[in-house]
Amino acid sequence: MRLKHTLRKYRQSFHLRVFLALVLVIVIFIPGTGYVGYLQALKVAEDQMEQYTIGTAEQIVKRVTSFLAQHTHNVNLLASLFAGGLIDSGDDRELLQYLHLFKKDHPEFVNIYFGDERGKFLMVPPQSPEVHKIFDPRNRPWYKGAVASHGINWTDVYLFASTQKPGITVSAPIFTENKYLRGVCGIDIDLVAFSKFLQGIDIGNHGVAYIFENSTGHIIAHPLLAGPPGESDRLDPLRASLAELTRRNVSFGRTSFGGEQYFTAYARYPDKDWTVGVTLSISDYLKKIQVIKKTTITLVVIAILLSSILSYLLAKTIISPLLRLQQGIERITGGDLEYRVAIKDPDIARDLARSFNRMALSLRESLVELKSTYAELQDKQKLAAVGKMTAGIAHEIKNPLGIILGSTQIVLDRQRPWEMREKAASFIMAEVMRLDNTLKTFLAFAKPATPVFSEVDIVRLLEETLSATEERYREEGYRFVRDFPPSVPLFEADPSQIRQIFMNIFLNSFKAMPDGGTIAITIRAEKEPEKLKINKRFISIRNPFTVARDWLIISIRDEGCGIPEEYMGKIMEPFVSFRDDGIGLGLSIVSQLVRLHRGHIEIESEIESEIDSTEGGGTTFHLFFPCILKKPGTDDKFTHN
Amino acid sequence: MNGADSAEGDHEDRPYGDFAQLLRLLCLVFVLFCLPASEIAAAGEDPPRTLLVDGRQVPVFATAEEQLSYARSTFDEAEEKAAALKALERTHPSAREQAAMAALELAFLALGDDYRLADRNQYLLARNSYLGVLEKYPDLPAIAAKALWYLGWISSDLATDGQQGVSWYQRLITLYPNEKLSIVGPVPWLTIRAADPDLKQHASYPKTVLTWADIAHLEIIRHAVSREQAWQSFAAIQKAGADEVFAAAALKVLIEHHGFDDKSERLVREYLAKPDADGILKNDLLLALSDYRRQADTPGGTQ
Numbered sequence: 001m002r003l004k005h006t007l008r009k010y011r012q013s014f015h016l017r018v019f020l021a022l023v024l025v026i027v028i029f030i031p032g033t034g035y036v037g038y039l040q041a042l043k044v045a046e047d048q049m050e051q052y053t054i055g056t057a058e059q060i061v062k063r064v065t066s067f068l069a070q071h072t073h074n075v076n077l078l079a080s081l082f083a084g085g086l087i088d089s090g091d092d093r094e095l096l097q098y099l100h101l102f103k104k105d106h107p108e109f110v111n112i113y114f115g116d117e118r119g120k121f122l123m124v125p126p127q128s129p130e131v132h133k134i135f136d137p138r139n140r141p142w143y144k145g146a147v148a149s150h151g152i153n154w155t156d157v158y159l160f161a162s163t164q165k166p167g168i169t170v171s172a173p174i175f176t177e178n179k180y181l182r183g184v185c186g187i188d189i190d191l192v193a194f195s196k197f198l199q200g201i202d203i204g205n206h207g208v209a210y211i212f213e214n215s216t217g218h219i220i221a222h223p224l225l226a227g228p229p230g231e232s233d234r235l236d237p238l239r240a241s242l243a244e245l246t247r248r249n250v251s252f253g254r255t256s257f258g259g260e261q262y263f264t265a266y267a268r269y270p271d272k273d274w275t276v277g278v279t280l281s282i283s284d285y286l287k288k289i290q291v292i293k294k295t296t297i298t299l300v301v302i303a304i305l306l307s308s309i310l311s312y313l314l315a316k317t318i319i320s321p322l323l324r325l326q327q328g329i330e331r332i333t334g335g336d337l338e339y340r341v342a343i344k345d346p347d348i349a350r351d352l353a354r355s356f357n358r359m360a361l362s363l364r365e366s367l368v369e370l371k372s373t374y375a376e377l378q379d380k381q382k383l384a385a386v387g388k389m390t391a392g393i394a395h396e397i398k399n400p401l402g403i404i405l406g407s408t409q410i411v412l413d414r415q416r417p418w419e420m421r422e423k424a425a426s427f428i429m430a431e432v433m434r435l436d437n438t439l440k441t442f443l444a445f446a447k448p449a450t451p452v453f454s455e456v457d458i459v460r461l462l463e464e465t466l467s468a469t470e471e472r473y474r475e476e477g478y479r480f481v482r483d484f485p486p487s488v489p490l491f492e493a494d495p496s497q498i499r500q501i502f503m504n505i506f507l508n509s510f511k512a513m514p515d516g517g518t519i520a521i522t523i524r525a526e527k528e529p530e531k532l533k534i535n536k537r538f539i540s541i542r543n544p545f546t547v548a549r550d551w552l553i554i555s556i557r558d559e560g561c562g563i564p565e566e567y568m569g570k571i572m573e574p575f576v577s578f579r580d581d582g583i584g585l586g587l588s589i590v591s592q593l594v595r596l597h598r599g600h601i602e603i604e605s606e607i608e609s610e611i612d613s614t615e616g617g618g619t620t621f622h623l624f625f626p627c628i629l630k631k632p633g634t635d636d637k638f639t640h641n
Numbered sequence: 642m643n644g645a646d647s648a649e650g651d652h653e654d655r656p657y658g659d660f661a662q663l664l665r666l667l668c669l670v671f672v673l674f675c676l677p678a679s680e681i682a683a684a685g686e687d688p689p690r691t692l693l694v695d696g697r698q699v700p701v702f703a704t705a706e707e708q709l710s711y712a713r714s715t716f717d718e719a720e721e722k723a724a725a726l727k728a729l730e731r732t733h734p735s736a737r738e739q740a741a742m743a744a745l746e747l748a749f750l751a752l753g754d755d756y757r758l759a760d761r762n763q764y765l766l767a768r769n770s771y772l773g774v775l776e777k778y779p780d781l782p783a784i785a786a787k788a789l790w791y792l793g794w795i796s797s798d799l800a801t802d803g804q805q806g807v808s809w810y811q812r813l814i815t816l817y818p819n820e821k822l823s824i825v826g827p828v829p830w831l832t833i834r835a836a837d838p839d840l841k842q843h844a845s846y847p848k849t850v851l852t853w854a855d856i857a858h859l860e861i862i863r864h865a866v867s868r869e870q871a872w873q874s875f876a877a878i879q880k881a882g883a884d885e886v887f888a889a890a891a892l893k894v895l896i897e898h899h900g901f902d903d904k905s906e907r908l909v910r911e912y913l914a915k916p917d918a919d920g921i922l923k924n925d926l927l928l929a930l931s932d933y934r935r936q937a938d939t940p941g942g943t944q
Contacts (some may be wrong), residue, residue: 096757096758100755100758107717110715117924119921119925124755125754125755125757126757128749129756129791129794129798130787130790130822130856133856133859133860134851134859134887134890136921136922138921139919139921190715192714192715193715242746259700277809530717630922
């Protein structure tokens with residue numbers, strides 16, 4: 001219950017609502033912005049990686065073309081030197097020395113050689129002698145290719161006879177002036193040289209460029225070929241990338257192997273059936289992305305925390321003037337019209353505070369005026385009440401005094417018969433007693449006794465009241481019908497005053513039924529009775545968080561002539577009686593006592609039909625008293641303010 | 642204190658002393674989040690182990706095969722290659738076969754960058770090296786046969802002492818008649834083909850069917866003083882029958898160095914009649930035969 005109350009209190013806190021609204025905006029906006037930014041950055045990074053990889057592959061294609069072009073140019077140069085007779089192919093030693101010079105100028109050339117149509121072969125650096133002894137250049141692919149093409153020829157990858165290493169050769173035929181074939185010169189590029197060239201291309205620490213032959217699937221150039229042996233397992237990611245991208249029929253993609261992520265791009269080498277591949281391990285890159293992600297999350301969390309703190313302060317800044325105003329309202333409501341709100345906030349809050357202070361000042365002035373007016377009104381009301389009361393008292397006293405005066409004259413007239421004088425004396429006595437009763441009633445109205453509350457069982461109290469009167473009035477034709485529940489809740493009341501309420505209502509009913517009749521008494525307890533719904537709002541406003549209380553309802557119905565509608569609004573006023581024998585204070589006293597018990601009275605009345613007296617009229621008095629609110633198992637009493 | 646004062650007092654600003662502490666905590670969290678990045682950057686790899694040989698750092702490999710492959714790979718300087726070859730004995734002292742192969746390579750390096758331009762000192766040094774190999778590894782036929790052939794080749798081709806050369810070749814033929822001609826293994830030819838599991842990861846290269854004795858016979862034909870000795874060697878090649886093309890090449894050498902006769906002409910004609918004869922050799926032999934017939938038909942021409 002306490003927790004619920006606390007939660008409700010916080011839910012109704014304007015400060016908390018403003019704070020939560022700001023925090024909600026921040027919590028949605030900052031992570032959303034951060035996440036969108038992160039995704040954008042990731043996409044841009046991947047796009048750049050794609051462009052970089054594809055661009056690198058295309059650049060490598062260009063550089064390979066450029067690399068091979070050097071060889072093409074030089075073999076062409078070599079062939080033209082032979083054809084021009086600048087090198088004598090008939091002198092082996094001269095030819096050898098020239099090839100050595102050529103090799104010295106071009107250390108990047110693996111082998112430079114010349115083979116003639118008679119099977120002579122000279123190469124720099126030299127073949128191993130056992131190979132040279134059985135070697136015939138005319139059987140080699142470079143020789144055959146150059147002869148067949150009659151021009152520059154690039155071989156496919158083949159095994160060099162000298163080293164049994166795979167490589168490619170560019171060769172050019174040499175013709176005599178008569179267009180007879182004199183021989184073929186060639187330059188070898190072994191895969192190590194090719195791979196060294198690729199090794200020299202900077203594509204990052206985690207990237208590898210390689211070239212493979214489409215027809216065989218062999219890698220013909222790879223940095224591993226230029227390095228130490230025994231690392232061929234590092235080719236597995238390339239195999240996986242090739243298989244994956246071939247399956248997807250794309251030339252760029254992201255693949256994974258052994259828990260590592262790779263970007264691979266392929267570019268066709270236009271002059272040969274080769275493909276240049278570039279594969280980048282992006283695990284490090286992804287780790288960096290993860291670090292960026294963590295950093296972004298951290299910054300978002302920090303931003304949220306800082307923003308929440310700032311929101312709290314902002315909310316406090318917004319609420320603070322309102323709280324000061326609220327406190328001012330409470331102080332003024334409590335009667336402290338001298339209270340003024342501190343004016344130190346900017347803009348609207350300051351204007352609000354000024355308006356409030358002006359209102360408080362105006363209220364104070366109005367209150368002073370109101371008090372003055374009220375005092376005057378009170379004096380006038382007092383005078384009017386006194387006048388009305390005096391008139392009522394005068395009216396009530398005037399008649400007995402007239403009777404007493406006439407009777408006293410009779411008693412004092414000795415010439416009158418004794419019996420008459422005795423009767424006049426009895427009149428005087430009766431009128432004096434009547435006056436005494438009238439004055440007592442007046443006093444009871446004018447100054448009602450302070451109620452002495454105790455827990456009262458209404459059924460028991462009613463039974464006690466009826467037992468004293470029921471017998472006497474039954475002889476006069478009156479009958480009481482009870483409708484009491486087996487148990488009713490207790491209520492706090494002064495028993496004597498409640499008894500007085502009932503007696504006055506009973507007397508009113510007796511007078512309404514001069515020939516006797518039935519008085520029905522009903523008791524019930526209800527929660528928020530229908531008849532009090534009109535007052536429900538009042539109840540809610542007074543005590544908004546309490547449950548509706550139980551009400552004790554006593555209804556007393558007679559079968560009298562009823563009260564005309566035009567009298568209904570006046571019957572509770574003092575000294576208003578619609579009968580000759582009443583002084584008009586009975587129901588006023590009832591109303592007064594009911595109010596003293598925090599109760600409520602309602603009257604329903606139906607006028608007896610003049611045409612058919614059997615058609616029921618009558619008046620019902622509904623008395624509402626608040627029950628004692630008791631928690632189960634406790635004896636806590638309802639306490640009045 | 643008036644009403645306004647009391648209002649100020651009720652809503653007096655609270656001190657925010659815990660802000661600094663909160664910010665400090667946030668900074669700490671931030672630093673902890675960022676720490677892995679610096680750790681990643683600091684990560685590195687151990688450098689490979691090396692061995693100092695002749696003032697050069699040589700990387701040490703796990704196996705003798707790897708060490709030898711490294712030493713056989715392409716080097717810019719011969720001294721660097723020599724250091725790599727010498728390192729093998731120290732890095733893998735128990736790998737005798739690889740050490741012997743390294744010794745053969747070292748002996749060949751003694752001939753300089755081009756054996757065709759080697760001087761007397763160089764080929765004598767090389768000859769001594771091969772003799773050392775022969776002495777040290779007589780129990781390894783592949784090594785000893787190659788050393789013997791190289792001794793013959795140095796004698797006959799570089800020292801131009803054909804007789805001495807032939808004697809080395811004869812010794813080779815006698816001691817190691819069936820030892821296959823060793824060819825240096827290629828560097829692994831990489832493949833990225835993964836779809837076909839049966840595909841070999843290394844390129845296949847033709848294994849020679851020739852023996853050291855075959856090419857020793859070929860050199861004997863080339864350097865034999867007498868026609869008989871040459872014909873004996875040619876007959877040995879024919880008898881071995883390892884490779885018809887090689888036999889035809891030997892016939893061509895025989896004709897070039899010892900001239901035609903009826904026997905050789907008959908052999909040439911037989912070869913030319915073969916449908917699967919090598920085209921180039923066929924052409925060479927046909928030209929040689931034509932020259933011979935032209936000279937023979939010419940009055941006063943040599944037989």
